[in-house]
Amino acid sequence: MGKRVIGIDIGGTKILGGIVEEDGTLLKVKRVDTQAQKGKETILANLFRLIDDLIAEGSIDGIGVGSAGRIDHKRGVVVYATDNLPGWTGLALKDVLEDRYGVEVAVDNDVNAAVLGEMWLGAGRNYRNILMMTIGTGVGGAVVADGKLIRGSSWSAGEIGHMILYPEGKQCNCGRKGCLEQYISGTALYKQYNELSKNLKVNNARQVFELYKQRDEIAAKVIGDFVRWLSISIMSIKNILDPEVFIIGGGVIESKELWWDDWKALIGSNVNVVSAELGNKATMFGAAQLVL
Known part of the structure; x- marks a missing residue:
């Protein structure tokens, strides 16, 4: 069986996540409110809840995240984020998720991730x-x-x-x-x-x-x-x-x-x-x- 990973979109209003197979098949989608106004810890708690719900559907091989903000994708760190995600600046999101879930994690800016998605399965093929x-x-x-x-x-x-x-x-x-x-x-x-x-x-x-x-x-x-x-x-x-x-x-x-x-x-x-x-x-x- 091919790889199955979780793809996640973190925005100021909602967090959207899904289980995706390596051929692009989407197996499951879940959405939670970001509740960004409550700060970083609440955003993370909602992110963890979404990932936990998806992992309950079966084992995964990795987690990819597209987040609003300026992202150092090599380290998986949020270099800068606006007040749309308060407290998000400086967060080592890759380390946080790898420590919690024990799988490979990749993090990038949300629009960078969006264009990769369009190149893979959409208008940019x-x-x-x-x-x-x-x-x-x-x-x-x-x-x-x-x-x-x-x-x-x-x-x-x-x-x-x-x-x-x-x-x-x-x-x-x-x-x-x-x-x-x-x-x-x-x-x-x-x-x-x-x-x-x-x-x-x-x-x-x-x-x-x-x-x-x-x-x-x-x-x-x-x-x-x-x-x-x-x-x-x-x-x-x-x-x-x-x-x-x-x-x-x-x-x-x-x-x-x-x-x-x-x-x-x-x-x-x-x-x-x-x-x-x-x-x-x-x-x-x-x-x-x-x-x-």
Whole structure:
């Protein structure tokens, strides 16, 4: 029988894990709330509970983890994480899990894991030069050159959410101003709507897209700006990295029928863009592939 490993995706809202065989067969999936606001010990307790539940299904050969934050994948250490995972910075996650479970553990950034998942089983199967962008609560990225994941000298390659779109623009939680994440993320979309609206307030990007369907003028401006800013960022990255394909994932892609065609028209036919195929399981599959 081939290897069976656990792949895990740790985010600020949920922890998703599954048992994956070496041919990509998914045997079992479990999800728990991260409860990140309660701090590192609670996050770890929830992670352990998920792994324990999966191991109860049968023996495993390893554990792969894709976590939000900047990850030193060689040591399996969280070099830096935002307040989305409080207390996570400095955590030697690989050592913690290997000591507890006695199997090989591999840890990497969640978007790095996601692009590995797409290369293995999804939209990146036929490409060796890839830029993956995830657009959700924030904006993440991962770079693959000649089939190799590029992590950078300080484990921060692909942090395209923090490239400067507008110098001295909106304040970002990274400490700088004008970062791309403050203009095209799901959070940015609903914040921009609330800034422009004098009456109606929304709580997430999904509501903005619903209002757009109803021909709301403010929502139309917000989505129009989103398409324009996304086009500018993609063309800038194209000129620097020249990937074969851009893979776009994250929660915002669920509303692609409302903006994708307009966006592709702006960037032109010489830029190859596709949507991610594995949905919210991309990081989980990629994490499994890390340890396989």
